[in-house]
Amino acid sequence: MLKIAAIVGPTAVGKSKIAVEVAGIIGAEIISADSVQVYKGMNIGAAKITLEESYTTDGNFIPHHMLDIVEPDVQYSVADYKNAVEKLIPEILGRNKLPLLVGGTGLYIQAIIDPYQFEPIPTDWEYRKELHREAEVKGNEHVHGKLALVDPVTAARLHPNDLRRVIRALEVFKATGRPIWAQHRVGKEKSRYNLSIIGLTMPRELLYKRIDERVEQMIAQGFITEVENLLAAGYSCELPAMQSLGYKQICLYLNGKCTLEEAVSLIKRDTRRFAKRQLTWFKRDHRIKWYELTADTDKNRLAAEIATEIGRTINT
Template structure:
């Protein structure tokens, strides 16, 4: 096996796990989950975590490692994943990275950007500017010093805008230049494959999955987490599917509204995921629909990896 790590990306409900399992059935491999929520115990139904049978069929990494109140970040994911990948190469196994967290995927492939710590005083000054003059003013500030970075974000994403301004102030370098300099290289190849759906068909599948999650006991799962003493304010529970059910349990919205909001917010999340992944021109997109054979797609991906025609 060549030193290649397969990366399966795509929006939620696109069949990433299904494809990863189809590949693992055909080759000695292990799966690395690039999902920032599946790492938490108890968050099963709402994160569409692989079933116990699927978890037993092939070794998965970063599934059920932490309690909901424990911390995990992209830096830890990158460091630990690179070690796992190297260990898999040593045993002639194919690493299969699968997930919808674009930041986790990008950081694993390109590396962490080395930037300075926040200057509390300057941060306070920028927050005051935002309070007085708004997001658009901050955005124009960034645009005047680093147009490339400004073009890569929206004015309402003010935290990223402020961070880019801070970096320029601290280093006298554009954030976009620092990013370009800090792209990491490895002695192996990442081959990225994306699952591309017709938008309406994907949205229909999302609605169906949400209904299935409710039938499987999503409400009871959230109740169990809260009864166990975990705060509803935890970052891990600030997740589509969980936050809406928490609002329902707190009698802030009706059950019907909770389901409606889960479906709406999941569609929006899928759209944001595709916006992120579409920026990466290294991804080879595979058109899929509800009639697609994931076995055949798995064969095609393994052929591409073997011949490296994709590279």
């Protein structure tokens, strides 16, 4: 069986830094599992790893894949991601390196580690327009409520403001009569990988503090300018990619619909809620070996411990 590993967890928990150190120890190449980091030009708001951060503390460069794949006006699906990564995995193994999935997009992770098959469902543009009009007139909560009636499982996972995914779930149900999660599980069987999944978490108060600090850091690094540059390049705030967490709120500010202070507050609040949903998603998977970080955690020591656990699990 092919060997792969994954490091998952909520946003801002510190996955990227620890994953680089783990990769250096076990001889891995990292595959990003983040639905926003696939977009070019979306760096600060997506917390995309920099070139400097791709080096271990002892100076070894760790290759990262599935970053900057498409332009922001391209609708990049989980099926697209699955197809690309399933070509990458044997290439990485062929270099005698271990593929290490790292990220917080649960569906991306699961689409790789479990053999999902995706039924191609065409876009119903008229139905999408109808739902967008309903959201404008009656609010996002109304459209989310429609989803809750037909697919409560997906509705519980999605925030009402994640309108793109809410509408897609309704679109799939309209086309097939089945919830979107059922489409993903068609043909599900035992994983074909020797797999080790590591989960990182931390006490909620500390995680929320880190989230708030990260948002402040993003603003200081030039997040507003990044969004302005994307708009100047012709990418609309209405694009699905630009409705991502952080970008949507900065768009509201730039369009005069809220103050910068309000936008920052919204990003912090919505990121905290997003982190909670990520944890809910990952906690369902009992294959995950969890490690809790604290303010005093020695990350290099933890990386060594995780590397040992990955080696033990995939070689069993």
